[in-house]
Amino acid sequence: MTAAVETCQLASGYSISRVVRGGWQLAGGHGAIDRERAVDDLIAAFDAGVFTFDCADIYTGVEELYGAMRSRLLATRGAESAKRLRVHTKLVPDLSILRTIERRDVEAIVDRSLRRLKMERLDLVQFHWWDYSEPRWLDALCWLDDLRAKGKVRLVGCTNFDTAHVRAILEAGVPLASTQVQYSVLDRRPENGLSALCRAHGVGLLCYGSVAGGFLSDRWLDRPEPAQPQANRSLVKYKLIIDDFGGWTPFQELLRALRRVADRRGCDIASVASRFALDLPGVAAVIVGATSRAHLAANIAAGALKLTEGDRAEIEAVAIKRRGPKGDVYELERDRAGRHGSIMKYNLSAEPA
Numbered sequence: 001m002t003a004a005v006e007t008c009q010l011a012s013g014y015s016i017s018r019v020v021r022g023g024w025q026l027a028g029g030h031g032a033i034d035r036e037r038a039v040d041d042l043i044a045a046f047d048a049g050v051f052t053f054d055c056a057d058i059y060t061g062v063e064e065l066y067g068a069m070r071s072r073l074l075a076t077r078g079a080e081s082a083k084r085l086r087v088h089t090k091l092v093p094d095l096s097i098l099r100t101i102e103r104r105d106v107e108a109i110v111d112r113s114l115r116r117l118k119m120e121r122l123d124l125v126q127f128h129w130w131d132y133s134e135p136r137w138l139d140a141l142c143w144l145d146d147l148r149a150k151g152k153v154r155l156v157g158c159t160n161f162d163t164a165h166v167r168a169i170l171e172a173g174v175p176l177a178s179t180q181v182q183y184s185v186l187d188r189r190p191e192n193g194l195s196a197l198c199r200a201h202g203v204g205l206l207c208y209g210s211v212a213g214g215f216l217s218d219r220w221l222d223r224p225e226p227a228q229p230q231a232n233r234s235l236v237k238y239k240l241i242i243d244d245f246g247g248w249t250p251f252q253e254l255l256r257a258l259r260r261v262a263d264r265r266g267c268d269i270a271s272v273a274s275r276f277a278l279d280l281p282g283v284a285a286v287i288v289g290a291t292s293r294a295h296l297a298a299n300i301a302a303g304a305l306k307l308t309e310g311d312r313a314e315i316e317a318v319a320i321k322r323r324g325p326k327g328d329v330y331e332l333e334r335d336r337a338g339r340h341g342s343i344m345k346y347n348l349s350a351e352p353a
Contacts, residue, residue, distance in 0.1 A: 004304040005049035008284050010124070010204050011155055011177045016052040016086050018278060019303040021045045022208065022289035023055035023062040025234070035065060041293040042069045043076075046085065048300055054180075054206070054287050056090035056126075057109055058348035063089060063116035070118050088124040088206075089113050090159055090180075091144060095346040098134035106143040110152055126157040126180050126206075130346065132165065132334070138172060145174050157206070160330035163193035166203070176203045178284060181329050183207040185216070185254065185276050185319050186238075186245050189329050195282045204284030210277035211288065213238040217270040218262075221255045234289075236343055244324035244332075257318045261311045267301050274302035276315060 006018040021042065026033055042053065042065070053069075055062040066087050073082040091109050093101050113122060127144055129137040147153045158169065159180035169176060179198060183190045187209060198205055211217060213234030225248040230236045242251045258269045265272065277286050288299050325332055332340040 004300055006278075006303050008204070010284055014086075014123075014155065014177075016285055017050050017303070018285045019050050019274075019299050020052045020054050020088070020206065020285045020287045021050050021299075022287040023053065023059050023066070025289040026062050026065060027059040033061070035061075035068070038065055039068050039072055041290075041296075042066070043072060044293045045296055045299075046073065048296055049303075050296075050299065051084045052086040052088065052285065054088045056092055056128075057113050058090070058092045060348070063113055067116050067118040086123050087117055087119070088126060088157075089117065089122060090126045090128055092128040092348070093130075093140065094349050095130045098129070098131055098136065101136055101140050103143045103146075106140055107147060107152075110144070110147050114152065121151060122153045124155040124157055124177060125153050126159040126178070128159045129161075130334075137165075138168065141169060141174055142172065148175075160333070162328040162331060163197055164328075166194060167197060170197075170201055170203075176201070178204040178206050180206040180208060180287070182209040183277060183280065183283065184210045184212060185258075185273055185315060186212055186241050186251075186322070187325055188319075188322070189325060189327060189331070190282075192328055194329050195280075199282040205280075205282045206285050206287060207277050207280075207283055208287040208289075209238065209241070210274045210286040211270045212241060212273075214270075215239070215242060215251075216255070216258065216273040218259070218268050221259055221269065222252065233343070237340075240340055240343075241325060244326070246321065246323045250318075250321060253321075254315075254318045257315050261307065261314060264311070265305060265307070267305060268298055270295070271298050271302040271305055272307070272311075272315075274299070275305040275307055276312065278302070279307060279312065 007015045008018055010016050026038055053066055055066055073085060125144060127141050145156050148156050155177040157176055157178035161179060166179060181190050215238050230239060245251060258272045262269050262272045274286050335341045
């Protein structure tokens, strides 16, 4: 294992790698997945020092993949090595059951994740709720916290909750370890209140979207604006963020600034973008998704890269011109009739809990 990947304490006695391997791209929406090769790639990331992995109960087949990775580690590396593995999942009740959700539903989803991941206790469960107008969200989260007290869950977090609702969770006494949010040089919505609140209460930010689904990379530098439709859901999602940022021309200006910094640091644009996100106040880790190990070296490089104040100032001089996205965390995505919300998929549980 290389020492290049930074670590941090997400909670007392619980360390994670600051580069986290994401699992969304392994759910099939980005092309067919060779499951044996996928496990090989996950083990390669673990061996390189990325020992924290993110998934969700609604990422079809990914919890099972991570369970297979755990079994492989036990068989080939032994129990002591496997103890270093950190697997974070999510609890995402389907939109269709929000109104009627009960304690038993929450426990059944946790039990299903335990079986799939081959774990006796889940490391971190991040709670998501689709619709605030359905009022049982805090009940469901408190039921999840009860499972922490029972020993089925080590840490409780949330994902895509805005500032007001995170504040309500903390006031209810739920000990949040983290909140997972979209946060990058393009999307700075956590700075509209959430980041400061989390820093004040010791809640770590786990950030996805740091490379905007691959748009923040050399591949798109000086390229014409892509035509619709995009090749995968990530590109559809993050192209909307680019449009909100100001459009393709300001985005190209940002890429050029990132490239100038990358030239000085001897790396690529994606590494600079990920490092920029890692250095934002309150950020515990960035979640980097992949369908293979092709970008593993760049992911490791992002964790080891150091940016100067001058580097960050050069990037900010362009980023500060952004027009959006505006509002609080996940506010745009919650509007199911809007540009962002209408592309979401709901009721994704692959089987009844």
